Structure formats: C-alpha cells, structure tokens
Amino acid sequence: MSSRYVCQECGASYVRWAGKCEACNAWNSIVEETPPEQVPKGLGGGKAGRQIDFVGLDGGSEPPPRRLTGIAELDRVCGGGLVAGSALLVGGDPGIGKSTLLLQAVAALAAQAECVYISGEEAIEQVRLRARRLGLHGAPVHLAAATALRDIVASLDHGEPPAVVVIDSIQTMYLDSLDSAPGTVAQVRSCASELIRLAKRRGFTLFLVGHVTKDGQIAGPRVLEHMVDTVLYFEGERGHPFRILRSVKNRFGATDEIGVFEMSDAGLTGVANPSALFLAERRGNVSGSCVFAGIEGSRPMLVEIQALVAPSALGTPRRAVIGWDSGRLAMILAVLDARCGLALAGNDVYLNVAGGLRISEPAADLAVAAALLSSANDIPVEADMVVFGEIGLSGEVRAVSQMDGRLKEATKLGFAQALVPVVRRQAANRTKAARAASGEGTIGIRRIGHVQDLVSLFRPGGKA
Numbered sequence: 001m002s003s004r005y006v007c008q009e010c011g012a013s014y015v016r017w018a019g020k021c022e023a024c025n026a027w028n029s030i031v032e033e034t035p036p037e038q039v040p041k042g043l044g045g046g047k048a049g050r051q052i053d054f055v056g057l058d059g060g061s062e063p064p065p066r067r068l069t070g071i072a073e074l075d076r077v078c079g080g081g082l083v084a085g086s087a088l089l090v091g092g093d094p095g096i097g098k099s100t101l102l103l104q105a106v107a108a109l110a111a112q113a114e115c116v117y118i119s120g121e122e123a124i125e126q127v128r129l130r131a132r133r134l135g136l137h138g139a140p141v142h143l144a145a146a147t148a149l150r151d152i153v154a155s156l157d158h159g160e161p162p163a164v165v166v167i168d169s170i171q172t173m174y175l176d177s178l179d180s181a182p183g184t185v186a187q188v189r190s191c192a193s194e195l196i197r198l199a200k201r202r203g204f205t206l207f208l209v210g211h212v213t214k215d216g217q218i219a220g221p222r223v224l225e226h227m228v229d230t231v232l233y234f235e236g237e238r239g240h241p242f243r244i245l246r247s248v249k250n251r252f253g254a255t256d257e258i259g260v261f262e263m264s265d266a267g268l269t270g271v272a273n274p275s276a277l278f279l280a281e282r283r284g285n286v287s288g289s290c291v292f293a294g295i296e297g298s299r300p301m302l303v304e305i306q307a308l309v310a311p312s313a314l315g316t317p318r319r320a321v322i323g324w325d326s327g328r329l330a331m332i333l334a335v336l337d338a339r340c341g342l343a344l345a346g347n348d349v350y351l352n353v354a355g356g357l358r359i360s361e362p363a364a365d366l367a368v369a370a371a372l373l374s375s376a377n378d379i380p381v382e383a384d385m386v387v388f389g390e391i392g393l394s395g396e397v398r399a400v401s402q403m404d405g406r407l408k409e410a411t412k413l414g415f416a417q418a419l420v421p422v423v424r425r426q427a428a429n430r431t432k433a434a435r436a437a438s439g440e441g442t443i444g445i446r447r448i449g450h451v452q453d454l455v456s457l458f459r460p461g462g463k464a
Contacts, residue, residue: 070108079253092234113163120172240356257297284383288375292367307371323353339395
C-alpha cells in the first residue's frame with residue numbers, strides 16, 4: 001500500500017510531502033507514514049457483516065456505579081467519582097502536578113482495589129522517590145515502567161482486571177506495527193484507541209496523561225479528546241501555590257466543573273473553600289480592586305480583580321491581561337469610551353485576576369469595568385461589595401445566570417453589598433423565602449441598568 005504524509009501537529013493527510021501544512025500552517029511537521037491494511041471484509045468483497053441488535057431508550061439498567069478516590073476535589077470534577085470502563089485524559093503544563101495528583105489518587109484507591117501505574121517517562125526508582133517524598137511508599141500500588149503497547153495490553157488482559165490504570169504518558173507509548181516514532185499523530189491515536197478499547201472490555205478506569213503544546217492544547221490529534229469520556233485540564237501559575245483541575249468534557253458529569261488544589265511539599269491538597277483562600281490576601285479601600293462573584297461549573301467562587309490605569313508615554317498604550325480574555329477587555333474599554341465619554345484609550349491598562357485563576361464567563365464584565373473606573377478615578381470600591389454582570393455593546397448591563405448562588409456565597413463570606421444587573425420581571429416575583437435563601441434578605445442589592453450608572457458612582461462625590 002502506498003505511503004501517505006501526515007502532519008504531526010494536526011493530523012492532516014497529504015498524498016505528497018510539503019514543507020508547510022495548509023491546515024494548521026505548521027512548518028516541517030509533515031512526516032511519511034505507512035498506513036495499516038484498511039480493507040474491511042464484506043465491503044467490496046468478502047463475507048457480509050452480522051446484523052446488530054437495536055434496543056429502546058427506556059432500559060432497565062442501573063446507572064454506572066461510582067468509585068470514590070478519596071480526593072474530594074478530584075471526585076467533584078469527575079462527576080462524583082470514577083466510572084468503571086471510562087477513559088479520562090489529563091493534560092497540563094510540564095511540572096504542574098499531573099503525575100503527583102494521579103499517584104496520590106491511585107495510592108488512596110489501592111487500599112480498596114487493585115491499581116496499576118505505568119510510567120513511560122520515568123524509571124521505577126524515580127516514581128518511588130516521588131512516592132517516598134509524598135509519604136505514599138507504603139501504598140500497595142502495582143508499578144511498572146514500559147512504553148511498548150503490545151506488552152502493556154498483554155499484561156492488563158491477563159488474569160483479573162485492575163480497578164484503575166494510569167498511563168503516564170500517552171505520548172511515550174508506541175505500537176510496533178507502525179513505522180512512525182512515539183508521540184506522532186498515528187502512534188498517539190492508535191495507542192489510545194487500543195487502551196480505551198481494552199478498558200471498556202475489561203471494565204477498569206483508565207487515566208491517560210497527555211502533554212500540551214505551547215498554546216495549552218493537548219498535543220497530538222484532536223480526535224484523542226473525542227475518543228475519551230472525560231477531558232481534564234490542570235491549570236495554574238508557577239508563582240502561585242494554587243492549581244485548578246478543570247473538566248472541559250465529561251460524559252458522566254457536568255462540564256466546566258473545577259477542583260481547587262494547593263501545592264505543597266506534601267503534594268496536592270484539596271481546598272474546600274476556595275473563595276476564602278483567593279481573598280485571604282485582599283486589602284480593602286484600595287483603588288483598582290473589585291471582588292467578582294463568579295460561577296465555575298456548579299461552584300460559586302469569589303475572586304479579586306485588580307486593574308491599573310496609568311498615563312502612557314508610548315505612542316501605542318500597553319494592554320496587559322492575566323487571567324481574562326484580552327479581547328473582552330478591549331471591548332469594555334471601547335464601551336466606556338464610546339457610551340460614557342471616558343478617555344481611557346491613551347492610558348496603559350493592566351488587568352489581573354489574583355490567585356492564578358482564569359475567568360472565562362462574561363459575567364465578569366461589570367466587575368472589570370468597576371475596577372477600571374476605580375483605578376482611573378482613584379476611588380476605591382467599597383470593601384464589603386461584590387460585583388457581577390454582563391455588559392453589552394450599547395452599554396446595557398445584562399442579567400447573568402445563577403444569581404442566587406453568587407449572592408449566597410457572598411453572604412457566607414461576610415459581604416454586605418452587591419452591585420448586580422437589573423432583575424428580570426420573572427425573577428422579581430419570587431417569594432420572600434426564595435429571596436432569603438439566596439442571600440438577598442441579608443445583603444444589600446444595588447442594581448445597575450447601564451454603564452453610565454456605574455460611571456456616576458466613581459465620580460468625585462459619588463459612592464461606590
């Protein structure tokens with residue numbers, strides 16, 4: 001069979017070699033590969049396939065049972081525990097703590113079920129050294145160092161199946177029937193497919209550790225994320241002790257759920273109340289600081305948004321953003337300039353989400369605008385106030401989801417005021433008991449319908 005040329009960055013296939021991939025614009029990433037035989041019998045010759053059985057949606061089977069890892073934050077992100085026969089892909093920057101987290105998980109699970117940890121990047125003594133440092137060397141975990149997929153499958157397919165298997169990492173595995181090197185698109189796709197098929201047939205939970213590219217995406221073919229049941233990203237700044245485990249895909253639970261961990265010498269420790277931890281070092285009565293009440297997955301979370309607006313000596317003012325979308329910051333600045341007549345375009349603007357958390361929801365618009373106005377006018381936002389709301393291009397402040405949960409979390413942490421969008425008519429008819437349960441009965445609500453109302457709070461003589 002003739003060879004084909006496959007891009008090692010995106011998986012695009014070509015009939016001849018080229019220096020640049022037209023699909024992802026990567027240079028020198030196209031490598032010649034020899035595809036395996038792909039002539040299914042029964043299609044164009046050979047015996048016909050057997051008929052498959054169809055069933056109805058209303059089945060009598062019970063939901064898949066969950067296995068708790070003993071790490072509450074990991075169980076939360078996985079949807080309440082591990083499902084037998086599922087495959088989970090864990091990605092993150094080098095040194096972020098992926099191997100540490102999974103080693104802690106299998107060490108906790110090994111007390112109740114058989115767990116296997118296969119390392120393709122480290123020798124056995126290196127893994128033992130980490131386990132000794134974490135105080136896990138006494139856990140009955142079955143450890144191996146291997147990269148040959150044929151040997152791994154033969155070992156896992158023999159005898160009673162384990163409960164949990166960790167492959168660290170999928171980019172180091174290789175299948176000897178392919179000519180390409182480990183880590184290439186063909187190898188990653190084939191090795192992952194074989195391991196996932198084995199996990200579902202034998203009924204064990206499979207963890208695959210994945211490398212990431214410089215853009216933060218999991219290296220290898222994009223189809224890898226479609227093949228697994230759950231995709232988890234490990235996030236965090238190296239200068240901060242906090243780590244965020246975020247679920248971006250989960251067939252057995254909520255997506256965009258997060259777990260918060262704190263990295264220490266003893267490994268990763270789950271944080272039960274991340275809002276209090278993110279606000280622990282906050283100082284009140286400082287201009288440019290605002291507390292945002294956000295929602296990460298199903299969890300309300302309070303974080304501090306810091307802004308600095310300073311005169312620029314450059315022809316093109318600087319825009320530096322950490323933890324938020326730089327394009328959305330440009331939109332907020334444009335709305336403040338066009339709808340409110342503020343001259344912020346000639347200033348340097350710096351925006352930071354304290355604690356290393358990355359915010360993606362548009363409900364942070366109002367908090368960002370409040371922090372910008374506070375810094376530009378040198379008027380602090382009141383220390384006991386939380387802010388949330390979405391800003392439209394015409395300057396209107398739009399309502400956001402899960403307002404009750406945000407207010408309840410703010411009340412729990414001692415905040416007395418909330419700057420929120422104008423409530424919709426349906427939400428205004430709630431009962432007194434429902435408002436009290438959400439925190440509206442104990443927290444002062446100030447509603448904003450347009451950003452001009454927000455600007456008026458930060459003028460000299462105003463009160464924010």
